[in-house]
Amino acid sequence: MTGVRVAGVGLTHFGSHPERTGRDLFAEASERAFADAGVDRTDVAQLNYGNFMGELSEHQGHQGPLMAEAAGLTAPATRYESACASSGVAVREAVKDVRNGEADVVLVGGAERMNNLGTTGTTEALAIAADDLYEVRAGMTFPAAYALMARAYFEQYGGSKEDLAEIAVKNHDNALENEFAQFQKSISVEQALDAPTIADPLGLYDACPITDGASAAVLVSDEYADEHDLDAPVAITGTGQGGDKMALQDRRYLARTPAAEYAAAEAYDDAGVGPQDVSVAEVHDCFTIAEVLAIEALDFYAPGEGIGAAARGETTRDGDRPVNLSGGLKAKGHPVGATGGSQIVEMTRLLRGDHPNSDAVPGDIGVTHNAGGTVASTTVHVLEVDE
Amino acid sequence: MSDQTGEDERVRDEGYDDLLDAIESGEGYYLECPEGHGSLPPRRVCPHCGATDLEEVALPETGDIETYTEVHVPAPSFADDAPYVTAVADFGGVRLTGQLRGSEAEEIEVGTAVAVGVGESATTDERVLVFRPA
Numbered sequence: 086m087t088g089v090r091v092a093g094v095g096l097t098h099f100g101s102h103p104e105r106t107g108r109d110l111f112a113e114a115s116e117r118a119f120a121d122a123g124v125d126r127t128d129v130a131q132l133n134y135g136n137f138m139g140e141l142s143e144h145q146g147h148q149g150p151l152m153a154e155a156a157g158l159t160a161p162a163t164r165y166e167s168a169c170a171s172s173g174v175a176v177r178e179a180v181k182d183v184r185n186g187e188a189d190v191v192l193v194g195g196a197e198r199m200n201n202l203g204t205t206g207t208t209e210a211l212a213i214a215a216d217d218l219y220e221v222r223a224g225m226t227f228p229a230a231y232a233l234m235a236r237a238y239f240e241q242y243g244g245s246k247e248d249l250a251e252i253a254v255k256n257h258d259n260a261l262e263n264e265f266a267q268f269q270k271s272i273s274v275e276q277a278l279d280a281p282t283i284a285d286p287l288g289l290y291d292a293c294p295i296t297d298g299a300s301a302a303v304l305v306s307d308e309y310a311d312e313h314d315l316d317a318p319v320a321i322t323g324t325g326q327g328g329d330k331m332a333l334q335d336r337r338y339l340a341r342t343p344a345a346e347y348a349a350a351e352a353y354d355d356a357g358v359g360p361q362d363v364s365v366a367e368v369h370d371c372f373t374i375a376e377v378l379a380i381e382a383l384d385f386y387a388p389g390e391g392i393g394a395a396a397r398g399e400t401t402r403d404g405d406r407p408v409n410l411s412g413g414l415k416a417k418g419h420p421v422g423a424t425g426g427s428q429i430v431e432m433t434r435l436l437r438g439d440h441p442n443s444d445a446v447p448g449d450i451g452v453t454h455n456a457g458g459t460v461a462s463t464t465v466h467v468l469e470v471d472e
Numbered sequence: 473m474s475d476q477t478g479e480d481e482r483v484r485d486e487g488y489d490d491l492l493d494a495i496e497s498g499e500g501y502y503l504e505c506p507e508g509h510g511s512l513p514p515r516r517v518c519p520h521c522g523a524t525d526l527e528e529v530a531l532p533e534t535g536d537i538e539t540y541t542e543v544h545v546p547a548p549s550f551a552d553d554a555p556y557v558t559a560v561a562d563f564g565g566v567r568l569t570g571q572l573r574g575s576e577a578e579e580i581e582v583g584t585a586v587a588v589g590v591g592e593s594a595t596t597d598e599r600v601l602v603f604r605p606a
């Protein structure tokens with residue numbers, strides 16, 4: 086089995102670009118990835134592409150071949166849809182195909198166009214990642230679902246809105262120097278606590294924004310990297326995926342995410358590392374409480390212990406294990422289908438040293454955690470520097 | 473995607489709408505497999521173990537609120553209902569998600585006992601599972 090290297094990565098600016106189509110966004114991200122990789126497009130065996138709400142936001146299904154065209158490829162292309170974990174799944178399938186010799190070069194990534202739907206349209210579009218019969222028809226929105234988890238967490242383990250606000254403050258702070266981030270402005274705990282309520286206990290600053298953007302990465306086999314003398318020091322050494330019941334009401338836990346726990350354990354085992362070896366993480370903080378659930382699922386903290394990590398300075402930029410140095414979904418933005426791929430992009434840059442926050446990375450093993458829906462789908466990847 | 477205007481009649485979903493009918497007439501039920509796993513219709517197999525012989529079991533009269541939230545930014549199909557409280561309540565064999573009515577948000581606590589019924593969305597007139605303090 087061959088190893089898998091990240092030869093090149095690219096992002097668009099994440100933000101509000103309602104006038105830009107998905108194909109334009111993905112064309113830009115993939116162009117950057119190819120320029121960074123120094124890989125010939127004709128060597129690409131396939132495109133694995135993530136997208137969630139294309140039918141609703143762009144009246145566009147069958148986006149695989151469309152995005153291959155946008156990227157200048159004639160290779161076969163498949164769209165992966167797993168809600169907010171769409172491109173995380175696309176990455177995982179690409180890793181498997183490179184490892185098993187199906188492909189030497191795969192373009193992976195994703196794109197999402199959301200702002201043209203407006204807040205109401207986006208709220209409705211995101212809601213289709215929940216159970217239509219038993220959640221959406223009871224008035225569940227995505228913020229509401231995470232609010233239900235936050236309340237359950239507070240009830241079971243303790244924690245406060247202040248603890249959540251510290252996470253928002255941290256992630257905004259991390260995005261200050263990230264030119265691709267939607268919000269490059271700092272906020273205070275007071276501002277976060279004073280923000281309008283969306284679904285209590287979550288307020289506006291506990292939520293990620295509505296974002297347009299695309300991500301792309303060129304993955305290659307060890308052999309291909311050697312033959313073409315590529316400068317590709319970062320390898321994806323572990324992959325894992327977990328699932329859970331679709332609706333919150335059918336889960337064993339309301340304040341834990343077993344799908345992510347499973348994905349993390351599988352990815353660690355695959356890479357031959359443990360949580361104690363990981364020095365930096367990009368996690369799916371679509372809401373502040375989601376970051377807490379993520380760092381517990383990744384086994385950095387026992388259940389109930391992750392809530393104060395940001396407030397204690399353990400996951401901040403100068404902490405022992407920084408989390409979301411990109412700004413996370415909270416400040417970098419969350420173009421749903423692009424997010425899992427963007428975590429690979431950010432982690433690659435953090436580990437190889439060309440990210441504005443690379444100086445804050447205390448080691449050479451990183452983890453990415455990408456969750457779909459209310460964590461009914463999760464992928465986790467381990468990335469390592471391997472010169 | 474739910475219809476915002478309410479002009480189109482939703483296609484009846486046998487399992488789900490049958491359950492709402494039953495709850496409306498005070499005869500709510502859930503499905504139980506031989507292992508005792510509870511689930512909600514429509515369902516051909518137990519989602520927990522795959523057993524195919526599911527039986528209808530009476531839904532307990534009351535459940536306990538396990539978690540809840542007051543929603544201020546609603547989905548379009550509840551635009552005129554906001555703010556409203558959505559809660560998950562434990563009825564023993566199953567949990568249900570519904571809107572809590574007849575109670576101020578400040579009065580709710582985790583553990584509050586509720587009965588389940590059927591109400592309407594003020595926005596679309598569609599039926600909604602509702603909880604009321606028991």
Ligand SMILES: [Zn+2]
Pocket residue numbers: 505506507508509518519520521522523
């Ligand atoms: Zn069963």
